[in-house]
Amino acid sequence: MDATTQLSSQDKRTFVLSSLGGALEFYDFVIYVFYAKIISDLFFPSTLSPFWAMLNTYGIFAAGYFFRPLGGVVMAHFGDLVGRKRLFSLSILLMSLPTLIIGLLPTFASIGYAAPLLLLLMRIIQGIAIGGEIPAAWTFVSEHAPEKRVGFANGLLTAGLSLGILLGAVMSLCISIQFNEQQIHSWAWRIAFIAGGIFGLFALYLRSYLHETPVFKAMQQRKELAKALPIQQVLQKHKPAVAIGMLFTWFLTGCVVVIILAMPNLLMNGFGYERALTFKMQSAAILMQMLGCILTGMLADRLGCAKVMLWGSATLAIVAAVFYNSLNSASHSSIFMLYMLLGLCSGCVGIVPSALVKMFPAVIRFSGISFSYNVAYAIIGGLTLPLLQVLGQYSKIGAMYYIFLLAIIACITAVVFKLKFEPAPQK
Known part of the structure; x- marks a missing residue:
């Protein structure tokens, strides 16, 4: 080593x-x-x-x-x-x-x-x-x-x-x-x-x-x-990085809110799960998400952030489709296991900070990451739950379609990130 x-x-x-x-x-x-x-x-x-x-x-x-x-x-x-x-x-x-x-x-x-x-x-x-x-x-x-x-x-x-x-x-x-x-x-x-x-x-x-x-x-x-205001330099010279950072943050925020924070309400009120079982499932999913963050972070060191995000978000969408479509038919133990797998896949959000770090030079890095992350988080964090409520009026598993949207955004953003900030090494 x-x-x-x-x-x-x-x-x-x-x-x-x-x-x-x-x-x-x-x-x-x-x-x-x-x-x-x-x-x-x-x-x-x-x-x-x-x-x-x-x-x-x-x-x-x-x-x-x-x-x-x-x-x-x-x-x-x-x-x-x-x-x-x-x-x-x-x-x-x-x-x-x-x-x-x-x-x-x-x-x-x-x-x-x-x-x-x-x-x-x-x-x-x-x-x-x-x-x-x-x-x-x-x-x-x-x-x-x-x-x-x-x-x-x-x-x-x-x-x-x-x-x-x-x-x-x-x-x-x-x-x-x-x-x-x-x-x-x-x-x-x-x-x-x-x-x-x-x-x-x-x-x-x-x-x-x-x-x-x-x-x-x-x-x-x-x-x-920095001689000038760091945030001024961020907005003048690093607009693509800010845009990519905000889209990655949308993915991160959406995964945490939908898959972790909002899930107990869906399971209890939408599908009649008991409170105690629901919170046990949530705790297990959080532990799996933590493991996923660490594993995908390690993979990003070897394969690059873009490739891990592409595969991770695509896998997340597939597992989400199986999980949500099983809620009406599968046993509680099967749903428990599927929810843990969904939590593990959502750990691909763990590579978002590494991508943000790569996009901003050290002299304004703190300001660049902070602006991209916090502005996006403030907007998405406030809108996600009401949006889930609206989707729930059309389908009990409306949250699944929001995860599909997040996965598509993450894949497209990963491709742009790869082209601009993570080009293949020249032979």
Whole structure:
């Protein structure tokens, strides 16, 4: 094994700490969803109808998505100018503290309308943080990894984000087992937020042992840091990369939302699956998606991002067709296995960060990745669930057709990416 493929102990520590921090930060962002009903009861007036209370609660959650692009662009700007490590640490601080504060916030009964306003402020700060965290993490590990292990490093990191969703589900399950409904509604829901905040601060401490990336330090020494606004250079000189990055992000976001987040609702409400079985299936699919992210990342190091995306997205479409068309006829155990296989195939999203890293030069890499990823995520993350709702009016398996669309987009984008950014080596 040559020097370009060897991982030092410092590389391994960097990847593990980055992945752990990303998992905890994603946990902090999504745990709100698991307790949305309780939050709607406690942070809005009792005179408000349950429908409007939930709508306001989801509106506050959506605020985090809307502020992702702002946070990503601003934090990436300084990350390209003052260093990756500082912004990498700042993002987890801006996520952990609001999570901890949400766990301690007084309710509407104590402070009136100040309660939902403070909750909104915390979600805005979290949105800014998550907008900076993921592009920062992808940039950070890519610039630490040997050239021929960038795919593996980013696959591991993307798997860590899925782990954050799983941790949220497991924490909610543990609290529901340990406490009764009255206790959870009264105070035990706060445990999930307080624990997330404390774990996040611990991850911040661990990140203090990370070092600035060799790529940034080399640019600093050579005085090659961006002179103009990094985002201005991105939009002026790298429009094709931005467009490709946004399309790849559409694929990534759609797969996570449709295959992981929205699946329990489809299985329970559309096909009558029991809640406990549904969440066991979801947890298994998340674990398989994590494995898929790592495997496809490793394959991308050997075969290139484009080829892995082409085969991965095509396989995903085929497995999705079998899975969704079996929901009315196959046994629960067969559906369980098919869902795990679907989760594994959806792990091809793990190569998206490696593709983004290849498209932007180091001097504006953080800003390029951040703008492409966060703008696309804010748009698609907000539109996917309503679109699934519309498709569901025409067919119970309408989500399958959305996955077909995602796979077609991914294949076409992979071909364009291959031609422009991953040409075959000249003989």
